[in-house]
Amino acid sequence: MKILFVVPYPVSKAASQRYRVEQWLPVLQEQTINYKLAPFWDTATWAILYRKGYSLQKLSGLVKGMFKRLFLLAQLPAYDYIFIHREATPVGPPWFEWVAAKVFRKKIIFDFDDAIWMPNTTEDNSMASNYKWHQKTAQIIKWSYKVSAGNHYLQQYALNYDANAVYLPTVLNTTINYNRVKEQQTERVTIGWIGSHSTLPYLKLIEPVLQQLEQNYSFDFIVVADRKPDLNLRSLNFIVWSADTEIESLLKFNIGVMPLPNTEWAKGKCAFKALQYMALGIPVVVSEVGANVVAVPDGLAGFTCNTPQEWYQKLELLLQDADLRAKFGHTGKLWVAQTYSMSARQQNFLNLFT
Structure with a gap:
């Protein structure tokens, strides 16, 4: 063939x-x-x-x-x-x-x-x-x-x-690349996002939430992308994306976020950021839009949110509770291995050529 x-x-x-x-x-x-x-x-x-x-x-x-x-x-x-x-x-x-x-x-x-x-x-x-x-x-x-x-x-x-x-679905190699687990008992808590210039504007959706959290908590907000984001956040740290350092950059996150607008275009997104986070034992907070609803076990591996108030409450909860982050991270990692890994979907891929 x-x-x-x-x-x-x-x-x-x-x-x-x-x-x-x-x-x-x-x-x-x-x-x-x-x-x-x-x-x-x-x-x-x-x-x-x-x-x-x-x-x-x-x-x-x-x-x-x-x-x-x-x-x-x-x-x-x-x-x-x-x-x-x-x-x-x-x-x-x-x-x-x-x-x-x-x-x-x-x-x-x-x-x-x-x-x-x-x-x-x-x-x-x-x-x-x-x-x-x-x-x-x-x-x-x-x-x-x-x-x-x-x-x-x-x-x-x-x-x-x-x-x-x-x-x-877009899957991950959980035996080679995504085979590590984020340690949640860290001195400082980091919220993180990974993406490209095309999805950077979505971070504006949660900028006010992060600004409000900054008034009450000390944390870092890391953005891994090909372009620096335009965000007015004192907690902001920018890391230039690289295929070679992608996993190491992700492992800096204690919490991963994926905001999306409720649009037809956004419904076409495949929740891949959330899968990357969960595969490394990182709990997620995402917009309740499109594939995010299917990909993220709400209340088990992370939270799906509809309003700024929900975003604030769920991020606050995870910022405060390292044990909950570790519990969600364990569940999310297992979920991805069972459902969104290469081994779980290999036959589906090979069946395309039959």
């Missing part, structure tokens, strides 16, 4: 690709399945893609990526399955997917972990958003042999166009 992975990002640069594609590659090797990874963006363009300016370099990178996709078409006959993570090209119609499915008659496996059929314009992608082809998500799903959806909300959308849409 030979599989072509058509992916957006350079290797090891983006969380969704690392956890939904790249971490499964050793499993394929164990099964003696051959594969090739074909990123759209090169490393140099990715480094400046979400920075202001560099318009010519970005355009050059886009053109280069389009030509790579064009040349890739000639290689399609050699593969049994074409696995497309999110999209083959970041702008324009799904011409690559159409040729693969309709001309070469290839079995496309389409994988997505966001509500990418919805416009989601930010300051970073405002120019590119004018050339996005959001309706292509439904088209690609229709042409696909199977669809892998990161949460039930995404699966329900996909089922409107393809009966072979399955739920496959």
Whole structure:
């Protein structure tokens, strides 16, 4: 068997690709399945893609990526399955997917972990958003042999166009990478959040809560991201995200948070931050939105919240009680190992190629 992975990002640069594609590659090797990874963006363009300016370099990178996709078409006959993570090209119609499915008659496996059929314009992608082809998500799903959806909300959308849409959550390697447990008896308590520039604005939702907590408690608030957050907090500490130091950064947290707005776009999120926290024995406090409701055992491994008052009360409770943090952390770690680990979902992943 030979599989072509058509992916957006350079290797090891983006969380969704690392956890939904790249971490499964050793499993394929164990099964003696051959594969090739074909990123759209090169490393140099990715480094400046979400920075202001560099318009010519970005355009050059886009053109280069389009030509790579064009040349890739000639290689399609050699593969049994074409696995497309999110999209083959970041702008324009799904011409690559159409040729693969309709001309070469290839079995496309389409994988997505966001509500990418919805416009989601930010300051970073405002120019590119004018050339996005959001309706292509439904088209690609229709042409696909199977669809892998990161949460039930995404699966329900996909089922409107393809009966072979399955739920496959983003999972963690709990035997190698996420095999440690946070020690909760620490001198100072830390609340933490991990993410990227695209989700940093969600921290504004709990900024007033954290400011109120600062009036009554001494703690650190750590943000691990690719960009420093714009938050007015005296407790704020910023750590630049790196794949090499990700686990060590997470283990600085006593409590992990994941605020989300109650929007259709947010319902497409896959609760991955919460899973990362729980996998390391870190209790979580999250918004009661979308996949968070399914992923977090409320009152057992953490809390789901609807109002600022709930956020304050639950964070206060965990700040004050190290034993409760340890208890929740133990439950959460076991829950992730049983439900959201690679070993728990390996067969589901391999079944995509049957």
